[in-house]
Amino acid sequence: MILLCNYGGDDRYINEIxxxxxxxKLCKNKFVAVIVNAKTENNRQTDIEISKFLTNNDIKNxxxxxxxxxxSWQQADVIYFGGGSPLRLMNAIVENGYSDFNWGQKxxxxxxxxxxxxxxxxxxxxxxxxxxxxxxxTDFKVYNGLGIIHxxxxxxxxxxxxxxxxxxxxxxxFLEQNQLDSLNxxxxxxxxx
Numbered sequence: 248m249i250l251l252c253n254y255g256g257d258d259r260y261i262n263e264i265x266x267x268x269x270x271x272k273l274c275k276n277k278f279v280a281v282i283v284n285a286k287t288e289n290n291r292q293t294d295i296e297i298s299k300f301l302t303n304n305d306i307k308n309x310x311x312x313x314x315x316x317x318x319s320w321q322q323a324d325v326i327y328f329g330g331g332s333p334l335r336l337m338n339a340i341v342e343n344g345y346s347d348f349n350w351g352q353k354x355x356x357x358x359x360x361x362x363x364x365x366x367x368x369x370x371x372x373x374x375x376x377x378x379x380x381x382x383x384x385t386d387f388k389v390y391n392g393l394g395i396i397h398x399x400x401x402x403x404x405x406x407x408x409x410x411x412x413x414x415x416x417x418x419x420x421f422l423e424q425n426q427l428d429s430l431n432x433x434x435x436x437x438x439x440x
Contacts, residue, residue, distance in 0.1 A: 248354050248355075248439060248440065249354070249355045249356075249357065249365065249396065249439070249440040250266075250269055250270065250273055250354075250355070250356045250357070250437060250438070250439055251357050251362040251365070251402065251404075251432060251438040251439075251440070252266045252269075252358050252362070252404075252436075252437040252438075253266075253330075253358065253359055253404045253405055253432060253434050253437075254266070254330075254359070254434070255267075255270060255327075255329070255330075255356060255358035255359075266435065266436075267300070270300075270301075270356060271306070273325065273356065274301060274304075274308075274324075274354075275306065277307075277324035277354070278307045278308065278309075278322070278324050278325070279306055279308040279323060279324070279325040279327050280308070280309060280311050280320035280321075280323035280325070280326050280327065281297055281301070281308055281309065281329060282311050282313060282320065282326060282327065282328050282329065282336070282339075282361070283310050283311065283312050284312060284313050284314070284331075284335060284339035284340075285328065285329050285330055285332055285333065285335055285360045285361055286330075286331040286332075286335075287331075287335075287374075288312075290331075291310075293329055293330055293331070294310055297327060297358075298310055308327075309323075313339045313340065313343045313345065314339060314342075314343065316343070323353070324353070325353065325354040325355070325356065326350070326353050326354070326355045326356070327355075327356040327358070328356065328357050328360075328361025328362070328364065329359075329360075330358045330359030330360045330361060331359075331360050332371065333360040333361075333363040333364050333369050333390075334371040334374070334390060335360075335374060336361065337369070337390060337391075340364070340393070346393070350393055355395065359404040359405065360404075362402050362404055362432075363392065363404065364392045364393055365392060365395045365396045365402070366392045366393075366394070366395075366396050366398055366400070366401060366402050367391070367392055367394045367396075367398065367399075368389050368390065368391060368392055369389070369390055369402065370388070370390070370401055370418065370421060370422065370427065371390065372386040372387045372414070372417075372418075373386065377414055378412060378413050378414050379413070380413065382414065382417050384417055384424055386417070387417065387418065389401075389425070389427070396440055398430060399428060400427075400428040400429055400430040401422070401427055401428070401430070402429070402430050402432070403418075403422070403430065403431045403432065404432050406429075406431035406432055406433050407433040407434055408434055
């Protein structure tokens with residue numbers, strides 16, 4: 248099973264009640280590997296909050312940085328890809344040789360950016376351009392995702408709040424200019440596959 252969400256187990260977002268119930272249901276009596284590579288090393292508070300949420304609900308879990316070469320995450324029952332930069336997360340997967348891992352044998356939670364990479368394609372811009380006032384449509388590109396969810400659409404989390412940020416407005420313009428169909432998920436919603 249695959250669960251796509253926006254904020255997931257991050258307890259700082261109290262309105263995510265239904266999503267949290269789905270996460271607990273999916274993860275109960277299972278071991279969860281929380282992959283932290285969508286965030287920079289000094290900005291992993293969301294991943295820590297996810298781990299606390301799981302622990303507080305009696306769900307065994309561990310945070311994993313794919314660059315640390317600890318392959319024990321592959322034994323987990325559930326892989327939890329947190330939010331942040333889909334490009335940074337996908338680069339960590341590719342650079343560490345995990346692109347060909349049999350992802351389809353695991354339950355997966357894709358939170359925001361973590362959900363974007365589960366599709367055949369995703370769109371993003373380099374970190375240094377993210378929310379820069381100079382961000383342009385040409386900074387965005389279409390990248391290959393893991394292809395776990397085969398869909399001609401790209402996944403767009405936080406759809407209802409995207410226009411409030413430079414990144415979001417430019418992202419939406421990029422989709423329109425390139426005639427890319429999008430599977431949109433509003434804040435506090437989730438999708439199951």
